[in-house]
Structure formats: C-alpha cells, structure tokens
Amino acid sequence: MKYSLSMRLLHWSMAAMIIGLLAVGLYMTGIPDDAPDKYDLYPAHKAFGFIVLMLILVRVATRLRSQIPALPDGLASWEQKLSHAMHALLYLSMVAMAVSGYLMSSFYEYSHGIELFGLITVPDITEKSEYWSGVFHLIHEIGGWVMIGALGFHIAGVIKHRWLDAPENDVLGRMV
Template identity: 55%
Template sequence: MNSPTPLNKYSFVLRMLHWASALIIVSLLILGFYMADIAPDASNKYDLYPLHQAFGMILLLLILFRLPVRIKGVHPKPAPHLKQWEHTLAQLVHILLYLAMISMTLSGYLMNSTYEYSQGIKMFGLFTVPDITPKSEYWSNIFHSIHSFFAWSFILLLIAHLAGVFKHRILDGKEHDVLQRML
C-alpha cells in the first residue's frame, strides 16, 4: 500500500496538539499519582504541586484551542476498513476523552481555587492565574473527587484508545493502520 497522503492524515496543527496534549497528560498523570502517594507529613509533599498545576493550566489552554480545531478542521475520512461498530466506538471514545480532559483540568483548577491555602496558580514565576472561587474545604474535597474520578476515567479511556490503535496496526495488518493518520 502507498504511504498516506496529506489527505489521509489529520492536519499538522491537530497532530501537534494531539501529541503535545498526550505528552503533558501522561506526565501529569504520572506526577499526580506520585504526589498522591507521598506521605502527608513528608517535607517535599507540596514541592511538585506548582509544576503539576502550571502544566495543568497549559493543558487546559491546549484543549480549549484543540477542541475548535478538531470540530472545524479538515479530517481524513473514516478508515474504509472499519466496521460500523468500530467507527461508532472510536467516536464515542474520542468524545469521552475530550470530556475527561476538560473535566480533569477544570476540576483541578477549581480544586486549587477552593483550597484554603491557595493563592492562585503560579506559572513558572512569570504570572499567577488567579483563584476564581471562594475558599471552601467542602468544595475543594468535591473537586478533588471529581479530579480523581476523571483521572481514572481518562486512564481507562486511554487504554481503550491504545487498544484500538494496537488492534488496527497489529491484528488487522499494516494496510489498516490508523496510527499513520496521526503521525
């Protein structure tokens, strides 16, 4: 089979946003779970939070930029070898991934904003993203639960997403490789 033409790929901008988002999300998930496992009384417990928060805000901006590019942009036609249920499942997983990304980043911002000791999110010493809500331990805990729920949901959806890529690349054969559309 011939190598994919640009018409068989997502736009360059969307591909760059996809991979930048993927790199940041995986890093944030690893960092977030690491931070959650640090003992509450550890001296370095809160050293990584500013980094996690700043990259979370960058991710939120990337997603808010990426969403209209995805909706309005030119995409390749659905892969012709996909069965209808595979196409429907792929669309559902993509929608849920976007929902999880938006929910995870917004709940993280709101969790930080409602946290009693927060004074905004410091963006690498350049500026501070201000808190937007009153302080509330109750709401901070609620947003923490939402943030955790969507982090775990994202992981499950990512597994489904990668399983689909693996299936089409390895099990269906190189001629059905959907990964090439995003490279």
C-alpha cells in the first residue's frame, strides 16, 4: 500500500519548499547587515513560509482523513520507533518554524505584513514588540537546526531501507 496521491503531492511540494526555506534562511541571515542585497530574499522567504503555513493546515486535515500504510514488518522495533519519532518531530518542527516565523516578523517593528507576490498582503497580527520578536526569532533559529537534524535521520533512513536493506523494507516506493 502507498500513501494517497494527495499525501504524496503534499509531501514533495512541501519538502521542496521547506528545504529551500532552510537554505535561503541560513544564506540570507549570513549576509552582513550593511550589504546592499541583505534584505533582497526576505520577502520571498516570508511568502513561501506563509504558503507552507497554509499547506500544514491542509496536510494535517488530509492526514487525519487518509489511511497511512503500516511500516514494513521487516523493520526492527527500534527502527519503527525512530521512524515514528522523526515523523512527529518533522511535523512539530514544521508547525514551530512556520508559526514562529510569522510571529517573529509580525512583532518586528519594521515589518508590514507578508507580501504574497504582489497580489495581496497578509497583515501582521500582533502589536510591535522587540522582546517578543526576539523570543520567536530564537525559536525560529533553534527550530531550524532541530529540523535539519531530524531531516538528516529522515533521509538516512530512506536511503538505508532503499539501498542497504532487503527490498521488502523499502519505504521510498510508498511515497513516490
């Protein structure tokens, strides 16, 4: 049994956006503050981050209503536990990153909402506060590294069961 088509589409479209957001987030925050192109990528990061936030709602609703294939029996019990723990951590870090990003920027003095590709502007939803912007910034920064760590295990697990394991233990086939 495979994941449903909607779960597969959501997984891969969100994976591409999230990996892009991690790379762009680390890149843009590494540019020196006084460089002329420092803030060029911020609007796109915020816009794609907001799209991920909306897709999380669709994904959680879709997951609750769809059948999730059981892991192959050949996986050791610790492998099954690790896989479930990493999936939970990935969902948790997705929510934490999208929500903390929105709140950090909403509290930030110089933010004026999220421009969605010149079409509409999603408004900031809080008063301005340096303190709270800083708190959510810290969550965003730590959350990013937690997510990268969980992704390392996630991708290593997929590779192991695909290429270094018995063929019936493959999990990639269920998601493509």
